[in-house]
Amino acid sequence: MHSFIPPKRFFPYLTWTDIQAMPNKENVVIIQPVGAIEQHGPHLPLIVDAAIGVAVLGKALEKLDSSIPAYALPNLYYGKSNEHWHFPGTITLSAETLIATLMEVAESVYRAGFRKLVLMNSHGGQPQVIEIVARDLHIKYSDFLVFPLFTWRVPHITWELLTPKEKQLGIHAGDAETSIMLAILPEQVKMDAAVAEYPPEQPEGSLLSIEGKLSFGWATRDLSKSGVVGDPTVATKEKGDRILESVSDGWVQVIKDVYAFQKPQPE
Numbered sequence: 001m002h003s004f005i006p007p008k009r010f011f012p013y014l015t016w017t018d019i020q021a022m023p024n025k026e027n028v029v030i031i032q033p034v035g036a037i038e039q040h041g042p043h044l045p046l047i048v049d050a051a052i053g054v055a056v057l058g059k060a061l062e063k064l065d066s067s068i069p070a071y072a073l074p075n076l077y078y079g080k081s082n083e084h085w086h087f088p089g090t091i092t093l094s095a096e097t098l099i100a101t102l103m104e105v106a107e108s109v110y111r112a113g114f115r116k117l118v119l120m121n122s123h124g125g126q127p128q129v130i131e132i133v134a135r136d137l138h139i140k141y142s143d144f145l146v147f148p149l150f151t152w153r154v155p156h157i158t159w160e161l162l163t164p165k166e167k168q169l170g171i172h173a174g175d176a177e178t179s180i181m182l183a184i185l186p187e188q189v190k191m192d193a194a195v196a197e198y199p200p201e202q203p204e205g206s207l208l209s210i211e212g213k214l215s216f217g218w219a220t221r222d223l224s225k226s227g228v229v230g231d232p233t234v235a236t237k238e239k240g241d242r243i244l245e246s247v248s249d250g251w252v253q254v255i256k257d258v259y260a261f262q263k264p265q266p267e
Helices: 016-021 048-063 095-111 127-140 164-169 175-184 237-260
Strands: 029-034 070-072 116-121 145-150
Touching: 029 048, 029 095, 029 237, 048 070, 048 116, 048 175, 048 237, 095 116, 095 127, 116 127, 116 237, 127 145, 145 237, 175 237
Parallel strands: 029 070, 029 116, 116 145
Antiparallel strands: none
């Protein structure tokens, strides 16, 4: 049931008496992975975002010093993925449902006495939802420290392994995601079906971009016929192993930082 998560770090394996007796609960780090079940082209399974998040978290928790109390909640597989729903198999929650689900999970964590919750999001279509939840929870419970974090935003070496074009435009089912899937679930990757496809370019000099400081609303079918936005054909397991190690190292540091974090106190 724990998947990639070390059993001793898997919150549901605890008993209620374990939790009741847990010392220093206000600094214990509880982590809620949030993924998605959505199309990732003809070569990758629907589970990509959910799988990558749990694999990274599991590797990080294996590396984390045993003196730091941190536990993973069960992965939330479904997310807000309606930008992909024109491709069969995508399962999506509305923003309202995802917000309500995360709010109620978090409030259960709070009632148990915990005061530090990481919302570890691995799907690029919902960071704004996660940020709304974190802010609303803290406004409702001023001593609840909630961290809306994106799996890929920790320091890592992935950019060093990608071409300039892939770094700029490879946002979905491309080299990085395919490589890491070859490292964690190789039997579920169909490299013979991999195709490269990049989105139509914006006019030269335009300040607008698909994902950036000045973006616009889009559906995946506006950008790609295959569902791929990037080049998965150059992906390798070796790159995936390096990405997984690097991103999980970043998450070890994040968990340490959350454990040590104290609520700001203006003078």
